[in-house]
Amino acid sequence: MTGPERRRRRVLSRTRIHERVRELGRQITADYRDGQLVLLGVLNGAFVFCADLCREIDLDVEIDFIRVASYGAATESSGTISLLREPNLDLVNKDLLLVEDIVDTGTTMAWLVDHFQRCAARSVRICALIDKHERRRVAVTVDYAGFVLDQGFLVGYGLDCAERYRNLKAVYTLA
Ligand code: IMP
Ligand code: MG
Numbered sequence: 001m002t003g004p005e006r007r008r009r010r011v012l013s014r015t016r017i018h019e020r021v022r023e024l025g026r027q028i029t030a031d032y033r034d035g036q037l038v039l040l041g042v043l044n045g046a047f048v049f050c051a052d053l054c055r056e057i058d059l060d061v062e063i064d065f066i067r068v069a070s071y072g073a074a075t076e077s078s079g080t081i082s083l084l085r086e087p088n089l090d091l092v093n094k095d096l097l098l099v100e101d102i103v104d105t106g107t108t109m110a111w112l113v114d115h116f117q118r119c120a121a122r123s124v125r126i127c128a129l130i131d132k133h134e135r136r137r138v139a140v141t142v143d144y145a146g147f148v149l150d151q152g153f154l155v156g157y158g159l160d161c162a163e164r165y166r167n168l169k170a171v172y173t174l175a
Pocket of ligand 1: 042045100101102103104105106107108109152153154155159160161
């Protein structure tokens with residue numbers, strides 16, 4: 001075991017994530033049966049989650065990705081959000097589901113919901129793998145939350161972090 005590896009504690013196993021993503025997919029499938037669902041994955045942290053989630057949704061979905069200026073090297077949102085990559089899809093009258101890895105203070109998602117509500121979408125909702133609900137500073141509703149956790153800084157499963165990607169199958173907390 002390498003040095004950094006020893007400081008990690010596993011909080012979500014591959015199996016647990018897989019089961020929960022399947023449940024979310026079923027729920028989203030039922031809820032959007034009569035809609036025009038567009039998944040908007042938030043790069044980079046949600047790329048693995050979005051890839052797993054879209055394969056559990058039994059509907060014709062459109063998928064695109066956005067990128068926001070967020071954490072960088074720091075561990076907390078600055079409150080100043082900007083969109084570095086806009087979606088390519090036409091969003092008018094679509095049902096947007098923002099797919100995020102973690103909602104922490106809520107700053108990023110509150111900004112994104114507000115931004116996309118101005119695009120004449122029919123609906124804008126949030127699906128997050130992890131809701132750090134206790135850390136919320138800006139009111140935002142996570143419509144589909146995989147897990148509600150309060151575990152410090154999380155890595156793995158493609159989550160945003162300042163190091164190279166490792167442990168893409170499970171989620172770990174840094175001790
Ligand atoms: P918020 O704007 O404070 O809600 O921050 C949300 C953003 O911070 C998301 O895009 C996450 O990718 C990132 N984030 C928050 N907590 C963690 C964490 O524990 N690990 C990795 N990324 C995180
Ligand atoms: Mg992120």
